[in-house]
Amino acid sequence: MKLTKALFVLTLFSGLGDGAPAQTPGTAQPANKSGRVATQKAALASAEVVAVYPEEKRLLLKHAPIPGLGMSAMTMEFGVRSAGMLKSLKPGDRILFSAERVKDDYVVTSLQAAK
Numbered sequence: 001m002k003l004t005k006a007l008f009v010l011t012l013f014s015g016l017g018d019g020a021p022a023q024t025p026g027t028a029q030p031a032n033k034s035g036r037v038a039t040q041k042a043a044l045a046s047a048e049v050v051a052v053y054p055e056e057k058r059l060l061l062k063h064a065p066i067p068g069l070g071m072s073a074m075t076m077e078f079g080v081r082s083a084g085m086l087k088s089l090k091p092g093d094r095i096l097f098s099a100e101r102v103k104d105d106y107v108v109t110s111l112q113a114a115k
């Protein structure tokens with residue numbers, strides 16, 4: 001019981017420290033409004049999931065233009081930061097996501113279901 005509580009507090013604190021955009025995108029809006037997201041290279045873009053490759057930690061997205069990455073709309077593969085991000089995704093899903101360039105690859109750093 002004590003351990004669980006401590007873990008919970010820890011999680012809370014680390015969440016606050018990081019702004020936690022990856023963990024709870026739906027509930028972290030006030031913190032994000034203060035400019036944390038804006039200071040990152042990646043802005044939120046919308047996309048449709050075309051294919052998911054959990055074993056390779058990659059996915060194929062048909063995405064809208066992403067000005068922050070200098071991309072027009074296209075269908076392309078992205079890596080993901082963790083395989084867990086792909087768990088609930090399936091082809092046809094619409095998402096909002098942010099990505100950043102890592103060497104010659106593009107990596108999705110956060111994503112959420114779009115309505």
Ligand SMILES: [Cu+2]
Pocket residue numbers: 063071072073074075076
């Ligand atoms: Cu692209």
